Amino acid sequence: xxxxxxxxxxxxxxxxxxxxxxxxxxxxxxxxxxxxxxxxxxxxxxxxxxxxxxxxxxxxxxxxxxxxxxxxxxxxxxxxxxxxxxxxxxxxxxxxxxxxxxxxxxxxxxxxxxxxxxxxxxxxxxxxxxxxxxxxxxxxxxxxxxxxxxxxxxxxxxxxxxxxxxx
Amino acid sequence: xxxxxxxxxxxxxxxxxxxxxxxxxxxxxxxxxxxxxxxxxxxxxxxxxxxxxxxxxxxxxxxxxxxxxxxxxxxxxxxxxxxxxxxxxxxxxxxxxxxxxxxxxxxxxxxxxxxxxxxxxxxxxxxxxxxxxxxxxxxxxxxxxxxxxxxxxxxxxxxxxxxxxxxxxxxxxxxxxxxxxxxxxxxxxxxxxxxxxxxxxxxxxxxxxxxxxxxxxxxxxxxxxxxxxxxxxxxxxxxxxxxxxxxxxxxxxxxxxxxxxxxxxxxxxxxxxxxxxxxxxxxxxxxxxxxxxxxxxxxxxxxxxxxxxxxxxxxxx
Numbered sequence: 001x002x003x004x005x006x007x008x009x010x011x012x013x014x015x016x017x018x019x020x021x022x023x024x025x026x027x028x029x030x031x032x033x034x035x036x037x038x039x040x041x042x043x044x045x046x047x048x049x050x051x052x053x054x055x056x057x058x059x060x061x062x063x064x065x066x067x068x069x070x071x072x073x074x075x076x077x078x079x080x081x082x083x084x085x086x087x088x089x090x091x092x093x094x095x096x097x098x099x100x101x102x103x104x105x106x107x108x109x110x111x112x113x114x115x116x117x118x119x120x121x122x123x124x125x126x127x128x129x130x131x132x133x134x135x136x137x138x139x140x141x142x143x144x145x146x147x148x149x150x151x152x153x154x155x156x157x158x159x160x161x162x163x164x165x166x167x
Numbered sequence: 168x169x170x171x172x173x174x175x176x177x178x179x180x181x182x183x184x185x186x187x188x189x190x191x192x193x194x195x196x197x198x199x200x201x202x203x204x205x206x207x208x209x210x211x212x213x214x215x216x217x218x219x220x221x222x223x224x225x226x227x228x229x230x231x232x233x234x235x236x237x238x239x240x241x242x243x244x245x246x247x248x249x250x251x252x253x254x255x256x257x258x259x260x261x262x263x264x265x266x267x268x269x270x271x272x273x274x275x276x277x278x279x280x281x282x283x284x285x286x287x288x289x290x291x292x293x294x295x296x297x298x299x300x301x302x303x304x305x306x307x308x309x310x311x312x313x314x315x316x317x318x319x320x321x322x323x324x325x326x327x328x329x330x331x332x333x334x335x336x337x338x339x340x341x342x343x344x345x346x347x348x349x350x351x352x353x354x355x356x357x358x359x360x361x362x363x364x365x366x367x368x369x370x371x372x373x374x375x376x377x378x379x380x381x382x383x384x385x386x387x388x389x390x391x392x393x394x395x396x397x398x399x400x401x402x403x404x405x406x407x408x409x410x411x412x413x414x415x416x417x418x419x420x421x422x423x424x425x426x427x428x429x430x431x432x433x434x435x436x437x438x439x440x441x442x443x444x445x446x447x448x449x450x451x452x453x454x455x456x457x458x459x460x461x462x463x464x465x466x467x468x469x470x471x472x473x474x475x476x477x478x479x480x481x482x483x484x
Binding site for chain 1: 180181187191193195197202203204205206208209210212213214216217220345
């Protein structure tokens with residue numbers, strides 16, 4: 001069973017950690033630690049209180065906060081670029097990469113609680129219900145908050161892309 | 168209490184772009200597409216690291232299964248290690264090969280040279296094709312397996328009839344990560360010549376120390392202390408006879424071995440026939456007896472010298 005849970009959740013937990021800390025190696029360590037703790041504490045899990053996904057993400061979230069507290073800062077290193085080899089990219093793809101880089105930068109400028117929502121929604125791919133359960137808020141409040149963040153982020157992103165194009 | 172490892176929890180998958188757009192009732196999917204495009208695939212190293220945790224589950228499923236342990240050696244330590252997957256798999260993935268006395272394994276090893284405390288010296292040159300051809304020996308023993316789940320140190324201490332000796336000296340940055348224990352009824356205490364007699368159950372405690380979050384070690388680095396409340400135990404971790412070094416711990420004889428078993432072919436399973444001893448690997452075992460206990464100290468990717476391992480061993484109280 002745990003094998004299946006691992007297979008289902010690894011990508012989501014890892015990406016959540018990556019969005020939150022920005023450093024791949026650290027994100028891998030945090031994700032692995034979350035699964036290790038989940039395994040150790042599996043008998044403490046109560047399905048009547050939360051889904052397994054929520055419980056696992058609560059562990060990951062706690063580990064991230066704990067690590068950030070130790071390091072004395074919230075954001076460590078900017079998220080990796082996606083294109084990491086030396087192969088030249090077509091112009092169109094170069095522009096796409098540039099737009100993604102701008103988006104990463106904008107996400108990094110958001111308040112921490114907004115970054116948390118973005119990480120849970122888009123990196124982890126959680127439902128609003130699951131996020132609401134995790135953050136102890138109502139599902140509608142989560143949906144509204146993400147919607148507002150998206151509106152603002154889209155406006156900023158479009159402005160940045162236009163500015164970059166004009167330059 | 169619900170156990171997510173044995174109960175059906177439904178399935179989980181990450182929402183894709185369309186599902187997010189629909190849930191948020193967005194008119195434009197471009198931003199969602201871009202945010203989702205920032206996702207990254209976990210590297211193989213992470214997948215392997217987390218899969219090692221699940222190895223525990225696979226091994227623990229053996230609980231209650233009557234396993235045939237053939238031959239004259241009943242390796243309490245290796246039985247523990249075979250089941251304590253969290254320890255064996257995480258610490259020594261493809262690094263340490265445990266000696267089991269299952270016939271196929273013993274056939275692959277060829278000759279067992281000598282028992283030295285918690286280690287078994289084997290002749291690696293005697294590798295043969297693994298096969299279930301060797302007949303079971305007369306003294307075939309059936310052993311009921313028991314689960315060794317990770318516990319806190321306090322939980323383990325509360326369950327054992329002795330004060331658990333622990334190292335008073337540890338490398339900077341290591342902290343206790345997990346504790347395991349396994350207990351065998353007195354009647355199973357074969358192969359022990361200690362004075363604890365058959366009255367007390369044989370208990371094996373495994374303490375695993377790993378780097379703290381910001382310690383400057385490889386994430387896989389670990390130090391493990393295995394404590395058995397017996398001396399003269401039989402079985403244990405297999406090391407190449409050529410790696411054996413006789414040393415002393417607090418003036419008493421001990422055996423030190425540096426190196427680990429490596430797979431000849433990474434695509435093949437860590438079967439004994441597919442393993443060779445690598446004396447240059449940063450893996451160490453040090454085993455000795457003291458105060459009625461058998462100790463085995465294992466180090467992995469810690470960069471410590473033989474003398475430093477002996478210092479740690481001498482601090483165990």
